Amino acid sequence: MSAEKIRVETMTRVAQAIARAQANSPFLAGLMDRNPELMAMVAAGAFDAALAQSLARTADNVGTALRQQRQGVALVTAIADLAGVWDLSRVTGILSDFADHALDQAISAAIEERVPGAPNQGFAVIALGKHGGRELNYSSDIDPIFLFDPKTLPHRERDDVAEAAVRYGRRVIELLSALDGDGYVFRVDMRLRPSPEVSPIALPVEAAIGYYESSALAWEQAAFIRSRVCAGDRALGAYFLNAIQPFIWRKSLDFGQLKNITAMTAQIRDHYAKGQKMGLGFDLKRGHGGIRECEFFAQAHQLIHGGRDPVLRLPDTREALKRLAAAGPISPHEAETLSSAYEQLRTFEHRLQMHSDRQTHGIPQNRETADAVARLHGLADADALIDAIRPITGQVATIYDRMVDASGSEGPRMADEGLPLEEQLTDLGYTDPAAIMQRMARWRSGKIRAIRSASARDAFEAVLPAIMKALALAPDSDRAIARFENMIEAIPSAINVFRLLEARPGLLHLVANILSYAPTLADDLGRQSRYLDALIDTSAMNLPGDMAALHDAMARRIGDADYQSMLDIVRDYVGEKRFALGVQLIEGRSDASDIARSYAHLAEAALQMLTAATVAEFDKAHGRIDGGELVILALGRLGGEALTHASDLDLILLFTGNHLAESDGPRSLGATQYFNRLAQRVIAAMSVPTASGALYEVDTRLRPSGADGLLCASVKSFDQYQRENAWTWEHMALTRARVLFGSAHARAQVGAIVADVLHGQRDPEKLRVDIASMRKDMAAHKPPKGDLDVKLLPGGLVDMEFIIHRLQLETHAGLVPQLGPAIDALVTAGHLPADFATAYALFARLLVMVRLVAPDCATPPLAAQALIAHSLGFADWDALMAAIRDYRGVVMHEWQRLFGPRDF
Numbered sequence: 001m002s003a004e005k006i007r008v009e010t011m012t013r014v015a016q017a018i019a020r021a022q023a024n025s026p027f028l029a030g031l032m033d034r035n036p037e038l039m040a041m042v043a044a045g046a047f048d049a050a051l052a053q054s055l056a057r058t059a060d061n062v063g064t065a066l067r068q069q070r071q072g073v074a075l076v077t078a079i080a081d082l083a084g085v086w087d088l089s090r091v092t093g094i095l096s097d098f099a100d101h102a103l104d105q106a107i108s109a110a111i112e113e114r115v116p117g118a119p120n121q122g123f124a125v126i127a128l129g130k131h132g133g134r135e136l137n138y139s140s141d142i143d144p145i146f147l148f149d150p151k152t153l154p155h156r157e158r159d160d161v162a163e164a165a166v167r168y169g170r171r172v173i174e175l176l177s178a179l180d181g182d183g184y185v186f187r188v189d190m191r192l193r194p195s196p197e198v199s200p201i202a203l204p205v206e207a208a209i210g211y212y213e214s215s216a217l218a219w220e221q222a223a224f225i226r227s228r229v230c231a232g233d234r235a236l237g238a239y240f241l242n243a244i245q246p247f248i249w250r251k252s253l254d255f256g257q258l259k260n261i262t263a264m265t266a267q268i269r270d271h272y273a274k275g276q277k278m279g280l281g282f283d284l285k286r287g288h289g290g291i292r293e294c295e296f297f298a299q300a301h302q303l304i305h306g307g308r309d310p311v312l313r314l315p316d317t318r319e320a321l322k323r324l325a326a327a328g329p330i331s332p333h334e335a336e337t338l339s340s341a342y343e344q345l346r347t348f349e350h351r352l353q354m355h356s357d358r359q360t361h362g363i364p365q366n367r368e369t370a371d372a373v374a375r376l377h378g379l380a381d382a383d384a385l386i387d388a389i390r391p392i393t394g395q396v397a398t399i400y401d402r403m404v405d406a407s408g409s410e411g412p413r414m415a416d417e418g419l420p421l422e423e424q425l426t427d428l429g430y431t432d433p434a435a436i437m438q439r440m441a442r443w444r445s446g447k448i449r450a451i452r453s454a455s456a457r458d459a460f461e462a463v464l465p466a467i468m469k470a471l472a473l474a475p476d477s478d479r480a481i482a483r484f485e486n487m488i489e490a491i492p493s494a495i496n497v498f499r500l501l502e503a504r505p506g507l508l509h510l511v512a513n514i515l516s517y518a519p520t521l522a523d524d525l526g527r528q529s530r531y532l533d534a535l536i537d538t539s540a541m542n543l544p545g546d547m548a549a550l551h552d553a554m555a556r557r558i559g560d561a562d563y564q565s566m567l568d569i570v571r572d573y574v575g576e577k578r579f580a581l582g583v584q585l586i587e588g589r590s591d592a593s594d595i596a597r598s599y600a601h602l603a604e605a606a607l608q609m610l611t612a613a614t615v616a617e618f619d620k621a622h623g624r625i626d627g628g629e630l631v632i633l634a635l636g637r638l639g640g641e642a643l644t645h646a647s648d649l650d651l652i653l654l655f656t657g658n659h660l661a662e663s664d665g666p667r668s669l670g671a672t673q674y675f676n677r678l679a680q681r682v683i684a685a686m687s688v689p690t691a692s693g694a695l696y697e698v699d700t701r702l703r704p705s706g707a708d709g710l711l712c713a714s715v716k717s718f719d720q721y722q723r724e725n726a727w728t729w730e731h732m733a734l735t736r737a738r739v740l741f742g743s744a745h746a747r748a749q750v751g752a753i754v755a756d757v758l759h760g761q762r763d764p765e766k767l768r769v770d771i772a773s774m775r776k777d778m779a780a781h782k783p784p785k786g787d788l789d790v791k792l793l794p795g796g797l798v799d800m801e802f803i804i805h806r807l808q809l810e811t812h813a814g815l816v817p818q819l820g821p822a823i824d825a826l827v828t829a830g831h832l833p834a835d836f837a838t839a840y841a842l843f844a845r846l847l848v849m850v851r852l853v854a855p856d857c858a859t860p861p862l863a864a865q866a867l868i869a870h871s872l873g874f875a876d877w878d879a880l881m882a883a884i885r886d887y888r889g890v891v892m893h894e895w896q897r898l899f900g901p902r903d904f
Helices: 003-024 026-034 036-043 047-055 062-082 088-114 161-177 205-214 218-226 234-243 255-271 291-305 317-327 332-356 367-377 382-408 421-428 433-443 454-472 477-490 495-503 507-517 519-527 529-535 547-558 563-587 592-622 671-687 715-724 728-734 744-758 764-781 797-811 819-828 834-853 862-871 877-899
Strands: 123-127 144-148 202-204 228-232 630-635 649-655 712-714 738-741
Touching (some): 026 332, 036 047, 047 088, 062 088, 062 332, 161 202, 291 332, 291 382, 454 495, 547 563, 592 630, 671 712, 712 715, 797 834, 819 834, 834 862
Antiparallel strands (some): 123 144, 123 228
């Protein structure tokens, strides 16, 4: 479309908007009559110029000037909105910016009146609500909090500084809300300040910080999601908001707070029930499926996830929905639906308010007025307006109700709470209710630290009936109850766990399964009960995505945190994701092979993130080595992209460049010392426990010369060692090598060395003897732990790996780090039978499951047997055991073919 055609269409829309406003809005028609000079500019499409002229208006006093400016802003914004020249973001942004401007002007005037020439300092305004989110309505009031600093606030010598602050606050309110022939500037609502019924309108900043740190209510936490410094002393306001960040964004959400907020929303719904029936009188803001539900849906998920993900800490509703979808807590469909609905409902809301400049949200009860509002929007009548709104609110209501049902529904209760406890337990299915009663008596005795305080006991008792029912229905009830007791004994404070389970009763099923099946996960919960927080949204049951997605998610969580904080953040993130992956496994949501790959990618992302940060931190003190850099080579299960829940990481750390070079920092080091110290720091970053727990065990024994060699060797010496001194087993380890850290050039350099070594010519007989001897020594020093030790049993995974590595080194076929593709290549080349690949797929998946469900490798209880068998595609345990025996036979046959009779 040509520029001229676009201009003509725009001018047509502007003319139509002016005509609709003139005919259907008494307020806008009056403004048009009083502002002919602005209308000439608007009619010509010069909206930006008209806005600038409106803001430039002056008068004898500040109040008059602001009221006249507001008239101009309202008129220009309304026509630009009606004509579709400015979108909703531009409209609400202009209205919010004008509120900031008006507050600044009013504060300066209030101070100037009492202390002429004094600077605008020591008095700050925090915007909340739509003003805080730069989403002000067309005819909105504002909800500020006034703060002052007694040390810097200008005041007369004889004035009490607190009284002076209150006078300034009152004067600001008067200047903005006074009504005369020019209208008003803004209605000011001060009820969002702490304890508004007793507190002054302006609060000392330190007292306000103390209140939010110790006494604030749930709704106040939610209110501050949409907060910003909007006027006055910006540095003072920023100091305040920075100080209360831990109150707003909690690392572990208080689910009692979330429950309270959900209850508050339900009360609002009940109060405005008369406005929830679609038709005349329907409340677009508070009605079911209305604006407030779009906002609260975003805010509730921000409360849950924003403490751990700083990217979600923003006041704009639509941007919050977008980022929540990107981060995973909500679906893209939910974000798109609610964002579109929010935009449409806000636009309709503006039409309601443009009619008579009233702060209203309801479709007028008077049909004539409702018809006028509809025509203002370009619709035929009120019926058309209602028909346009109905499907929008229906979509919002569906999404919002799903969230409320998940967070606020009452969980399963005990059968008849009027019956004696023993009868209740019997009705639930407990076969030995007396023993269960003894356990419950101990839980209630005060001997368990986590349930000792009055608030913890209250939270525990509130959810105990639901817990007992869930444990009774657990796949292995006896073990679930025993592990539940172990868990609450290990948790320092369980109050938030109980509140979470009360707020999210659906989690009780997951907890019961975890306690029944997975002692490893149950132990994790005892150490870090906050891992349950990670399961509250449906995305926890999805695989975490590729490496890029993991990097982005981890980087979002880290934000601008310092190095020490980053160590905790990465541990928290990895712990939550690793726990969620384990839950996915026992819930059958993902295949064990995909879980193993995700475990590996999670470790790889953490390694890359922490190594890069450690290198940057080390550089601050020691500078860099010209031409040198750290390179990290992964071996074993990490190299092969197939970790289990508790795998350690096999790493070789190398450095490029001249080993005689020195760093250029304030504390210079020679290259060898430099990179060995750096390597120690990297390993510590990956392995040393912090307040957030441990991350990974790191094993560096596969480095050149093992424990006798340098922790970090030069690439040149690594090359020389591998070609001249390495043992056969070290070359076997290299078959699973992947370079995980280093520049593209360094990765290629080390990768080429590994490839060249692996493709070297070998004596087949020596290879056979070396590998057989090594396996015999391993069997002597590390026998199988139990019947499920599919790794070390004869014909198990270690035997398979040794067979694969011999064929890789001898034939150079299948030289890839991942064992599955390596086997496929060897089968295709005719070196292995097809059922060898089937055997590996079964054993590898079984190992991942066993490490989680039966870490002692002993035969698990019946419930766990069924879980393992079904997860691997077998009808029952006996069928699985028969398959394992058969496939171990396949492996043993190949062992005998390649290595001769087994004598160990």
